[in-house]
Amino acid sequence: MHHRIHHRAFTDRLMSAADAARLVQPGMTVAMSGFTGAGYPKAVPGALAEHMQQAHDAGQAFKINVLTGASTAPELDGVLAKADGMNLRLPYMSDPELRRRINDGEMEYMDIHLSHVAQHAWFGFYGKIDLAIVEVVGVTAEGQLIPSSSVGNNKTWLEMADKVIIEVNEEQSAAMDGMHDIYYGTALPPHRQPVPITTVKDRIGQPYLDVDVSKVIAVVETKAPDRLSPFAPVDATSEKIADHLLDFLDHEIRAGRLTEKLLPIQSGVGNIANAVLAGLSRGGYKGLQSYTEVIQDGMLSLIKDGTLEFASATSFSLSEAGIAEFNQNVDYYRERILLRPQEMSNHPEVIRRLGCIALNGMIEADIYGNVNSTNVVGSHVMNGIGGSGDFARNGYLSVFMSPSIAKGGKISGIVPMASHVDHTEHDTMILITEQGLADLRGLSPKQRAQVIIDNCAHPDYRPMLQDYFDRARKNSYGKHTPHLLDEALSWHQRYIETGDMQPVRSGLLADAR
Ligand code: 0RQ
Numbered sequence: 001m002h003h004r005i006h007h008r009a010f011t012d013r014l015m016s017a018a019d020a021a022r023l024v025q026p027g028m029t030v031a032m033s034g035f036t037g038a039g040y041p042k043a044v045p046g047a048l049a050e051h052m053q054q055a056h057d058a059g060q061a062f063k064i065n066v067l068t069g070a071s072t073a074p075e076l077d078g079v080l081a082k083a084d085g086m087n088l089r090l091p092y093m094s095d096p097e098l099r100r101r102i103n104d105g106e107m108e109y110m111d112i113h114l115s116h117v118a119q120h121a122w123f124g125f126y127g128k129i130d131l132a133i134v135e136v137v138g139v140t141a142e143g144q145l146i147p148s149s150s151v152g153n154n155k156t157w158l159e160m161a162d163k164v165i166i167e168v169n170e171e172q173s174a175a176m177d178g179m180h181d182i183y184y185g186t187a188l189p190p191h192r193q194p195v196p197i198t199t200v201k202d203r204i205g206q207p208y209l210d211v212d213v214s215k216v217i218a219v220v221e222t223k224a225p226d227r228l229s230p231f232a233p234v235d236a237t238s239e240k241i242a243d244h245l246l247d248f249l250d251h252e253i254r255a256g257r258l259t260e261k262l263l264p265i266q267s268g269v270g271n272i273a274n275a276v277l278a279g280l281s282r283g284g285y286k287g288l289q290s291y292t293e294v295i296q297d298g299m300l301s302l303i304k305d306g307t308l309e310f311a312s313a314t315s316f317s318l319s320e321a322g323i324a325e326f327n328q329n330v331d332y333y334r335e336r337i338l339l340r341p342q343e344m345s346n347h348p349e350v351i352r353r354l355g356c357i358a359l360n361g362m363i364e365a366d367i368y369g370n371v372n373s374t375n376v377v378g379s380h381v382m383n384g385i386g387g388s389g390d391f392a393r394n395g396y397l398s399v400f401m402s403p404s405i406a407k408g409g410k411i412s413g414i415v416p417m418a419s420h421v422d423h424t425e426h427d428t429m430i431l432i433t434e435q436g437l438a439d440l441r442g443l444s445p446k447q448r449a450q451v452i453i454d455n456c457a458h459p460d461y462r463p464m465l466q467d468y469f470d471r472a473r474k475n476s477y478g479k480h481t482p483h484l485l486d487e488a489l490s491w492h493q494r495y496i497e498t499g500d501m502q503p504v505r506s507g508l509l510a511d512a513r
Contacts, residue, residue: 004138004168005219013219020165020218021047026055026062028130031121031157032076035069035315035342036269036294037094037227039150040076041133041167043220049079056084063087067126069152069314069342070114070293070386071095073227081107090126091117092384103380111374111381114293115346115390118156122188132161135222136209137172144208147180148172149226150315151339154209155182164215170223173323175330180339181205197350200264200289200312201338228320229269229296237403238275240434245359245399246279248430248437252397263355264291266391267299269317272361272401274298281307291356293345293387295337297322303336304329312338314345346390358391362400362423364413365431365456367449367469368481369440371400371423377492378419385422392427404433404458410500412461414452416468417488431456445481446473460502464491 005011021044024030034040055062063085070092071077077095080086084106086098091112093099102109112120120126134154137146147154149172158164183205185193196204234242252258265280265288267273277298280288290299290311297319302308304325316339318326326333344350351358363382364372373388375381392398400423402413413433425445431438436455440448453465468487476482491501 002221004170004174004221006141007139007143007213009143009213010139010166010216010219013216015218015220017043017047017220017222018050020044020220021051023163023165023217024048024051024064024131026060027064029065029067029127030131030133031067031129031153031161032072032132033069033134033148033150033152033154033157034072034076035150035152036071036317037073037229038315038317039135039148039152039172039226040068040072041135041165042075042169042224043167043222044133044165045076046079049083049085052080052083052085065089067091067117067121067129067153067157069117069150069154071383075224092386094383099381109381111384113346113385113389114342114387115348118153118341118343121153121156121160129157129161131163131165132157133165133167134158134209135167135169135172137174137176138168139166140208143211143213145211146177146207147182147209147339149176151180151182151341152314153342155184155341156343158209158211162215163217164211165218165220166211166216167220167222170221171225173327173330175327175334178207179334179337180207181344182207182209182341183344184210186343195344195347195349197344197347198353200291200354201310203338225323226316226318228323229317230319232271232274234275234278235271237434238272239279241272241401241403241432242275242279244432244437245276245401246283248432248439249283260285262288263357263396264289266290266292266351266356266358266387266395268360268386268388269294269296270361273359276359276401277302281305291345291351291354293342297325300325300333303333308336310336310338312340312345314340314342342387346387348390348394351391351394355396356391356394358388358395358398360388360392360400362402362413364402364415364418365400365428365452366415366418367452367465368445369425369428369431369448369452370418370421371428372418372420373422375420377496378489389422389427392423397429398423398427399430399432400428401432404435404456405460409458409460410502411495412458412491412501414457414461414465415491416465417483419489419492433458435459
């Protein structure tokens with residue numbers, strides 16, 4: 001009975017999710033655990049959504065502001081979005097229903113660098129945090145919390161919130177006990193001290209989260225798995241992108257700018273990231289390290305076969321098979337994986353000190369290397385910037401990867417001018433599509449444009465880009481970063497109007513004049 005809860009004050013506050021949800025009031029700012037579908041509360045948000053629905057049916061307003069670590073799952077973002085229960089959501093999301101509501105203009109969403117969230121909360125930028133709802137693996141006899149499959153911003157939420165609801169999830173492996181490193185040495189400017197992480201493996205904090213027990217108003221027991229992301233097989237396009245990256249890394253080793261141990265790797269999630277991880281294994285590397293946000297199945301495989309010696313992150317994002325693998329070999333993985341708060345996993349100071357190799361996906365890049373990671377056609381948010389900016393700006397190398405076309409070729413991933421910019425040309429060093437790789441280091445804007453057009457653009461769009469660039473070089477107002485402003489976003493406008501960036505297929509006059 002209550003075998004995960006070893007402190008009386010917590011067992012005294014045990015209640016059902018429905019009762020706990022009744023403690024949430026309209027208008028509250030509620031900070032929840034959760035990062036890339038891991039470690040989010042599984043029961044209270046659903047019960048809360050039911051209350052909200054009942055209130056709405058009775059003609060009463062019931063919305064809250066929701067802050068998390070990153071994306072969660074249908075049981076949190078999905079149910080609250082369906083119940084029309086959120087005024088404001090931050091800082092990253094991937095739920096389809098939530099995305100639809102945001103893009104239909106029904107609610108507010110703030111997209112924030114993941115390393116910024118905790119400090120902005122402490123600076124008071126998001127106002128008072130009324131309530132924290134945090135999933136944990138268990139409660140120790142001393143009343144400390146054993147973190148779950150993600151750490152995210154939980155330390156900050158537990159410290160800042162007026163009240164706390166704890167979900168103790170029996171489904172989460174108890175063997176995770178000891179894998180976390182929670183740093184309590186942060187202070188506000190001007191009293192900040194250096195973050196003492198000098199190697200990927202450094203432990204600088206404690207394994208457990210502290211909580212002021214007098215703030216805990218409810219404890220709910222759950223038994224439910226994280227959102228289990230299936231491990232998609234690598235497709236041919238992603239494999240080509242991965243091959244270009246691996247050739248580049250070999251080239252850097254031959255040039256003496258990297259050793260065979262590379263530098264700590266940050267990798268996003270998704271098809272291309274999986275292909276890159278699989279490629280690293282094929283590449284014969286041994287003893288690499290990763291300083292990243294998310295441990296996905298591909299990382300476990302690399303740790304198992306010795307390609308990766310150690311990985312520091314803030315969250316797991318495993319498939320069912322990945323979880324089974326982790327649980328079967330947990331003692332092995334515990335020695336080789338560390339989960340930190342996201343303000344540490346994504347800390348600019350540490351990323352720059354360690355010299356991370358930042359590998360991220362993108363929606364589009366323009367001919368100068370400005371990268372759009374978030375907004376399709378400049379206005380429809382996909383997921384958010386996540387940690388890509390933390391790593392791209394501060395890494396030793398910043399690499400952005402994408403197929404050269406999207407939506408069956410109706411969209412070019414390389415455009416004259418990015419319709420939204422998350423990473424400026426100053427942050428982008430390497431661009432990769434299945435067509436090839438553009439090494440932008442040490443190049444001026446005009447030189448960058450030619451390399452990107454030659455190496456990364458799809459053949460269907462390359463002549464159009466070349467034509468734009470040639471005419472811009474002649475007719476642009478300034479000749480440093482040549483642009484034709486009346487035309488720079490015309491590809492996007494054409495897509496909105498005709499569903500195709502190609503003028504010929506869309507039946508409009510060809511761009512080539
Ligand atoms: O949409 O699924 O509807 O077909 O975007 O695209 O090619 O499968 O690539 O999964 O790597 O996602 C930038 C979104 C790329 C991701 C982005 C459409 C495409 C498809 C997915 P469909 P792919 P990926 C670590 C770091 C920001 C956060 C980040 C991302 C869908 O990498 O969210 O880097 N990055 N975090 O069809 C219209 C275009 C498009 C396009 C792609 N030009 N126009 N649609 N798509 N390009 C993780 C964390 O921070 C937590």
